[in-house]
Amino acid sequence: MTDTALADPEVGGEDNDSAESSALAAGLRGLRLPTVAVGLAAVAGGILLIVSGENPLSVYWSILDESFLSGSGIGRTLEKATPMVMGGLAVAFAFKAGLFNIGGQGQLLLGAAFAAWVGYNFDLPLVVHLPLAMVVGGLVAALLGAIVGALKAYRGAHEVITTIMFNFVAGNLTDYLVSRDGPWNDPDGGAIARTPRIRDSAIIPTYGDIPIGFFIACGFAFLIWWLLNKTTFGFEIVTTGANKHAARYAGIGVNRIIILTMAISAFLAGIGGAIQSQGLFGRFEASNNAGLGFDGITIALLARTNPIAVIPAAILIGGLNASTTRLQQDFRIEPEVVSILQALILFFVAAPSVVRWLVRWKAIGDEEAIQLTGGWGA
């Protein structure tokens, strides 16, 4: 099991007395590792910043100030966090079945492009148009996910490689669709490869500084939580993830679960792309969504694959990303510093034993380590 909430009561440590762990206590215990991991990543990142001649404290203060301490800052953070919630959900959901979807980038691009196409090409009333564009975007991505799942289930092609390869395929395909020779090109765009503007009836609005798309994403987080915890299908997914052979023995159609899980996972990433087009940019532009792909991995692991915890994790990483422009202006720091911080967070979250060794905190237990695969064939 990968879920912290299900971890055994602690052996030793300071909360022996709360052994009958209430949901709250379990939740708080789940917060411990991610919090320490983020702290350690900040320290390690600080060392890298010192190496490149910056004062880490003023850099971190700038991030906080820019992304979390003003209305427009919070709006920008939530804007960045929205596709990340969806990307994080996509990765977390696939994890539950023991699958690693690192193709969020390609799935997001497909969702973004197809949602934009439905958005500009058709003239429909808002109640139909807006959800239709999102669902079409999601479904095209889901189709890609289903292919990945089928290749895994029937041909043993590992999803880590196929999803990465499909990232490049989807990137090229969407690039072509909106390029000058492509069918969806905006004739007014000049040299910019993009679609025409999405009609108002498919635009996801913004309320003041706050993007409504963020709440749609949160809705999906609760939906996925419900699906995993309250339905038979969710139980089948988690069982498959815990032990494929036992699941098969119990009569679960493992191949069907693998294909459906990948399809739903990709659907979530595709919806993330659709919200980008419909809520943020108002069109699909080839260069707009670069680099969002890997964020989902960090976020899913930071959330310990819990769908609800994906939301705060995405807000944190979204905040980091929302501050890159300011960091570039104030310190001439390249935006990629955020990827370094993310890799560090990922490292510490995925390696509780290092965290325990570094902070000498016994309460961070071994059972919290995420184990995902037992090899290529698994």
Add this chain to the structure above:
Amino acid sequence: MSTIKPIPLVLAGLSLLAAILLYAWDGQQTEAVVSRAVVEAGPLLLGALCGLLCERSGVINIGIEGTMLMSAFAGFFIASYSGVIWIGMLGGLAMSAVVGLFLAWTSVTLKQDQIIAGTIINIFALGFTSFYYVQGRTMPGVPRVAIPVLKDLPFVGPMLFDHGILTYSAMFIVVAVHLMLYRTRWGLRTRAIGEHPSAADTVGVNVITLRYRNVILGGLLAGVAGLHLLQSASSFQRGMTNGKGFIALAVMLFGRYRPFGAMGAALLFGLLGGIQAQLQFKQALDIPPQFFGMIPYLLTIIVLAAAGLAARPPAAAGTPYEGA
């Protein structure tokens, strides 16, 4: 272990035949295509050998992409600032050894999930090499050697014996890895700890040390692969690996975890890459460039689907060793 790998062999044979026919039809173009194929196969082969060494020892390495990138980055900037290509190449190798050490530490000692460990390497490498990237620098080129007599051989001469030194090193390394893996005590032990570590442990093999050594060695091979990319591109670009580290994994699987199998698969990928480049260059087909761009990636997926179930991974790949 004696099962022959029919698919790569047949494909290698077919491509050789095709190459000969093409040569008879248009020598110059064929030369260009095959020569390019050999160059493109280099990094894929070296990356695949990295994956092969690691997995044969029981450690899955999906951080090949990141290792290649880190090595190319270090190689380029150290060569650029020192002005000496050899120092740069040593720097790149050192960097890739460090990355290999990191993977060994996380997966062997910390027993962290190996797929996640590799992903951390890939994300970190992309961030690190972009963050510390400096624009507008150049480096001295990697030496190119035309081997005197051999290069004048008809047909194969210009294709095989007029390359940068790292392309030769790839040819050399694949033979070396094969011999070491199947003809030495080290090789037997390596295969043993990848299949049945506790049995190897019982007869006195130090599983932990050997895994460390092999994963670092694998890192070095991925480092050579990164330098090979640098040899072709002659400067560092952000994200210049472009998924080649993952294609290398497909090459490894297609070659069924065998060095020469990987070589056949890498040459096949290289050949298709060479043909693609030539068609695009000659504008022989009226196809948007994006579709050309998809070919290697689609091909990887098809190859994986074709080879997938047939390639049996080492039994212990992905499982940390807990002791006998």
